[in-house]
Amino acid sequence: MSFAVNMLTRSLNVFHLGGSACNNCDIEIIDTLTPRYDLERFGITLVGSVRHADVLLVTGVFNKKSAIRLKRVYQEAAKPVVVIAIGACACTGNMFQKSYNWDVPVDKYIPVDAYLPGCPPKPEAMIMAVVKLVKKLRGAK
């Protein structure tokens, strides 16, 4: 395991990118960051600017207009950056797949490192996703 990967996985700054979600995933993300789960134990903190981010948490349904912004926000982030698609909408489009303005899933626009289905996923599930992602980055099974 290289020094860079070690440092990255020990200090993950999370940026929350909400793409017109119904807000349930967003609420669950905020719940995950509350004192009850205390993610600062593992060095995970929420940041306000995408330039400071190591992890993009993408929620919601991206339509033809907001998908352009999604791509732009991803380009603005300082690399290396990993992306987690949170909720069924960001992973697959959920029940909006037949909708007139739905475009494509998030992973058609930006590379997604972890998919976290659920409507909405529980905070425990999000922590599990982060643990799996850290393991993947470190090259463990």
Place this chain on the structure above:
Amino acid sequence: MDLGYLILQVLVFPGLLFTAVAGLITSWVDRKVTARVQMRVGPPFLQPFYDVLKLMIKETCIPAGTARGLFLSAPLFGMAAAALASLLIWRAFLVPGQTFSGDIIVILYLLTIPAVSVILGSFASQNPLASLGGSREMKLLLAYELPFVLAILVPVIHTHSIRLFDLLAAAPAVYKPSGIIAFAVAIICMQAKLTLVPFDAPEAETELTGGAYVEYSGPPLGVFKLTRAMMLFTMPIFLVAIFCNGIAFDKGALPILLGVLKYLGLVVVVVLIRNTAPRLRIDQAVKFFWGPVTLAALVAVIAAFLGW
């Protein structure tokens, strides 16, 4: 004294490296106490080190239309100034005979440069949110400098000296009523100098998304974070030196322990203020500093002149 020894002092002990390590440990104390106040476990001991080292391996984004030179060099000014201020304070502790008269004034100037570097960096980045953060930082700087200098004036009047070493040797300023008022004023100003809650309007995560630092990424952001940690170490040490005789290194182990405890106590006061106060709007902060705080500092100065 040869040049190599001097450079070693500036770069390693008690200059840059020592201040950086001590600052990161202090920022761990800050985060841990915050976590305990919020009934959490809090980050591991090395977390601030991980945070800064991680930023060193990240990409540096330079937005289009940015003044490149200023954008990239602004963090370095701040870090250099914080390290130099710490160096001057620690030299007064460690080698008392070799300090010069007027070093308090030099330290006061050096301690304003980190704020100036944030202002320069934010305006160089051409981001509207960063500009707002920069202008708020500037207003805050104008607001707290006057009461801060007045508060520092009180122990200077008591001892009739502007050399830090003379203040360390004299009776502590907090033993007199005017010193207590000045100390309280200085703690409030320190909170603003560190841009911590309730005076964190320049960063205001929720409204300005990081404020002055919004466009910074990678190593320059890491240097800014390091500078903040170094200021969190330097400012309480400066106040402990000015008002409470600092840390005495020539009288054995117990005074050293007492000095470190004084310093840690002041840090915990800062952290508790930051955890129990809501953020003030920038106009409220300026009114607060130019109104009651300056008035209290003036009262303290007049009392010090009268010998109280």
